Each structure stands twice: as C-alpha cells, then as structure tokens.
Amino acid sequence: MLSTTCRSLSQALQRPHALSAVAQRCLRAPGARSYADQNERAEQPRTFHPALLQFLVCPLSKKPLRYDASTNELINEELGIAYPIIDGVPNMIPQAARTTRQKEKQEETKQH
Known part of the structure; x- marks a missing residue:
C-alpha cells in the first residue's frame, strides 16, 4: 500500500x-x-520588531537578549554570542549563533 x-x-x-x-x-x-x-x-522586507524582546530569551542561559540593529542580531552579553535575524525571524538555534568575543580571546592569547 x-x-x-x-x-x-x-x-x-x-x-x-x-x-x-x-x-x-x-x-x-x-x-x-x-x-x-x-x-x-x-x-515588503520583513524586519525584526524590538517589542518581541520582552518575550525572547537566550535558549542556553534563559537570560534576556539585546537587539543590535547594525548587525541585525540578538546578543547575549553574558555568553558572548549573537543570534542572526533572517527575514525578520530570529534564528535561536545555538549552532547558528556566532561568538562575539573572538577579538577578546585573540588578544588574551597574544598577551600570554
């Protein structure tokens, strides 16, 4: 069948x-x-509406996120990661996030 x-x-x-x-x-x-x-x-390009920040939290730390309009990302300052926003929809999959502290890590390794 x-x-x-x-x-x-x-x-x-x-x-x-x-x-x-x-x-x-x-x-x-x-x-x-x-x-x-x-x-x-x-x-009609889709844009992220910042009012959604009151409902969204980081899936890893469960902490509030900050919207960065210049990079169009949701930032978790504590973990140093940024979630991309694609067509107005946040991609909250941890594997899709990029690290924001790479420059800090590179500077630390150069100093040691």
Whole structure:
C-alpha cells in the first residue's frame, strides 16, 4: 500500500500540471520561491520588531537578549554570542549563533 502511494506521488510530481494549485504550493521544494514570491518580498522586507524582546530569551542561559540593529542580531552579553535575524525571524538555534568575543580571546592569547 505504501509503495502504491509513493508511486502515485512520484507520478504526480512528474506531471505538475495535473496537480491543483494548492498541491503545487505544498510540494514545492523548501527554500524555493516563485517569481511572484520574490517580488512580494522585495516590496515588503520583513524586519525584526524590538517589542518581541520582552518575550525572547537566550535558549542556553534563559537570560534576556539585546537587539543590535547594525548587525541585525540578538546578543547575549553574558555568553558572548549573537543570534542572526533572517527575514525578520530570529534564528535561536545555538549552532547558528556566532561568538562575539573572538577579538577578546585573540588578544588574551597574544598577551600570554
């Protein structure tokens, strides 16, 4: 039964004209955007709203974050990490954060 479903889906994907408009939007590859989506995006760029800071905390330390508009990042001063904001949405995955104390660490190693 599962193989039949997979086969049907595979055949439908090979014939995108046979799918409804809703199904085509749902089956589009992640990250792929149509020309209309790109134009809409260019007209209305998403920006981070600083009022969200009252609800957001660092997922690692659970401490409040600071918004840095010049780099478009949320900064955790205590841990020395910065979370990027992409299309107005904070990426709060710790692996996506960059360290902000690299210069301090480099200076310390040079002094020792």
